[in-house]
Amino acid sequence: MIIAVDGPAASGKGTIARALAAHYGLPHLDTGLLYRAVGIGVARAGGDPDDEADALAACGFDIALLGDPALRSEEAGPLASRVSRHHDVRAALFERQRAFATQATGAVLDGRDIGTVIAPDADAKLFVTASVAVRAQRRHDELLAKGEDVDAAVIEADLVARDERDANRPEAPLRQAEDADLLDTTDLSIGAAVQRAIALVDARLKDRT
Ligand code: CDP
Numbered sequence: 001m002i003i004a005v006d007g008p009a010a011s012g013k014g015t016i017a018r019a020l021a022a023h024y025g026l027p028h029l030d031t032g033l034l035y036r037a038v039g040i041g042v043a044r045a046g047g048d049p050d051d052e053a054d055a056l057a058a059c060g061f062d063i064a065l066l067g068d069p070a071l072r073s074e075e076a077g078p079l080a081s082r083v084s085r086h087h088d089v090r091a092a093l094f095e096r097q098r099a100f101a102t103q104a105t106g107a108v109l110d111g112r113d114i115g116t117v118i119a120p121d122a123d124a125k126l127f128v129t130a131s132v133a134v135r136a137q138r139r140h141d142e143l144l145a146k147g148e149d150v151d152a153a154v155i156e157a158d159l160v161a162r163d164e165r166d167a168n169r170p171e172a173p174l175r176q177a178e179d180a181d182l183l184d185t186t187d188l189s190i191g192a193a194v195q196r197a198i199a200l201v202d203a204r205l206k207d208r209t
Contacts, residue, residue: 001026001106002121003201004114007128008163008174009077010135010142012185012193016128017110019194020201024108029100031111031118032080034093036071037061039079049082058083059092074143074150074158081162084112085169094118112166115177124204125180126197134186135159 003020007013014030021028038058039049047054070076083089094117101107101119109118115125130138136156143150166174176182181200185193 001123001205002101002119003106003108004119004122004125004177004180005108005110005128005197006112006114006116006125006174006176006180007110008135008166009159010139011128011130012138012190013110013126013128015190016126016183016185016193016197017108020197021108023194023198024106024201026106026108027100027103028108028110029097031093031097031109031114033066033071034096035080035084035089036076037065037068038083038089038093039081040068040070040076041065042083043075043079049079052086052088055083055086056088056092059089069146072146074139074148074155077162078158081165085165085171087171090172112174113172115180116175117172120177123208124201125177126183126200127176127180128183128185128193128197130184130186132156132159 005013005017017028038055038061041058041061042049042054045058047057049055097109097118101109115122136152136159139155139159140152163174183193183197183200188196
């Protein structure tokens with residue numbers, strides 16, 4: 001069974017994907033981390049994230065980089081979004097994601113294009129959203145908890161700019177797949193959002209049988 005979870009920045013998709021993976025006993029891949037690794041790799045190499053060749057050169061990163069806390073920093077998000085626009089970068093990361101999705105155990109993947117490009121054949125697809133204000137607040141709380149005190153207005157501006165870039169790129173833009181269920185978490189606690197996500201997936205699985 002493949003579960004695809006997509007949505008804009010800080011919508012709660014990562015938390016929901018992890019909870020679904022635990023609930024159904026499936027491995028989970030946060031695909032945003034791959035793009036964050038490329039973005040941070042380019043920056044560390046002194047390259048230009050807007051340059052396709054520089055970004056492609058960072059795609060062969062060591063798997064250990066995925067555990068680096070710098071990937072989850074506020075500065076890594078926009079870098080990831082910039083490198084993720086390049087065709088060659090998306091192509092270089094495609095196989096790794098597709099192999100994870102199609103492993104025998106089944107899998108949960110979260111990102112921007114899982115239901116549309118990486119696993120259009122997924123058994124259940126969720127598109128997780130929340131208002132910009134709530135998403136900015138959540139990201140602010142998350143960063144504060146890690147001791148990173150970034151101005152709330154800066155975070156909100158980053159989310160809006162990133163969503164805009166992700167939704168308007170020519171390749172694999174952020175969008176809800178036609179057969180995805182929409183889950184708006186604006187007014188939901190984490191527990192309530194997870195319960196709703198499980199109910200939506202269960203309904204899809206029942207439909208299938
Ligand atoms: O955690 P957050 O939602 O802020 O971001 P993320 O999921 O870690 O993704 C960081 C960036 O990587 C996004 O803004 C996208 O530009 C890019 N990305 C993508 O293009 N395709 C994916 N499947 C996942 C992430």
